[in-house]
Amino acid sequence: EKTQTEGNAFGQFLAMLAEATHIVDLDEAANIMQRQLLAMADELAEPGSPLQENVLALFYEQAAVLNGDEGFHLMTHELKDSITSELPIESVTSEALQHLREHFAADKARSVDPLEEHLPMLHSRLAVLLQGEYDRAIALIETDAELRKSVGHFLYDIIARSMLHAQALVGVIVERVLSRLTDEQLNHLVYDKVEPDLLWIRMNGSIVGAGIGLVMYLLLLLFH
Incomplete structure (x- = not known):
């Protein structure tokens, strides 16, 4: 009350008169006002x-009024542009990212999980949430045939597309690996892979030849 009456001589005079005659107790009025505000x-x-x-309704009403005011939108955009142009956002962001990279690199060198070391509560909470969601997903896949079929088709499609796009890369990898082998290593590699097939071909040829020879020998005996 004393602050509000400063600069107003007549108001100051009335306040002093009321306080002197105990008509108004300013301290008591301030206490009452404080209790009401609390x-x-x-x-x-x-x-x-x-x-x-009531306060929310008033706030929403005034927000709707301000939202329809083009001048308010213009002022907001100008304020945003002025703030973003004056703040060192790029340098601060770059320094923060550099600090994070150095910090994570140091933790990686010590073979430490940064999240588990610095935020153990968050790490444990995330682990519990992820484990629960994983168990729930596995249970749904096991009990729902349609979902299991959809997941199977989705995984097959991903694998097929990946193999299709990786054909050229597989050829390049095989060419590079084979080009690094010597002739002796390449011969051993080919022989190790085709040795059983060659043995079976030889055995089949021997068996077939023996069978044909036996048939011809029997025919000669019959004719003589």
Whole structure:
């Protein structure tokens, strides 16, 4: 009250007169006002209270009015541009990323999980959430035939597309590997792969030749 009456001589005079005659106790009035403000703050913080609903309705109403004002939009964009142009966002972001890279590199050199070391509560919470979601997904796949079929088709499609795109890369890899082998290594590689087939071909030829020779010998005996 004293602050509000400064600069107003007549108001100061009336306040001094009221305080001198004990008509108004400024300290008591300030205490009453403080208690009322605290009660209003408590009611305002209570979800669903009438005061909170009224304040929110007023806020939404004024926000809608400001949203339809082109001058307010222009002022907001100008304020945003001025703030972003004056703040060293790029340098701060670059320094923060560099610090994170150095920090993670140091943790990697020590074979330490950064998240588990610096944020153990978050790490454990994420681990529990991921484990729960994984178990739930596995249970759904095991019990739902349609979902299992859809997941199977999805995985098959991914594998097929990956193999299709990797054909050229596989050829390049095989060519590079074979080009590094010597003639002796290449001969051993080919022989190791085709040795069983060559043995079976030889055995088949021997068996077939023996069978044909036996048949011809029997025919000669019959004719003689």
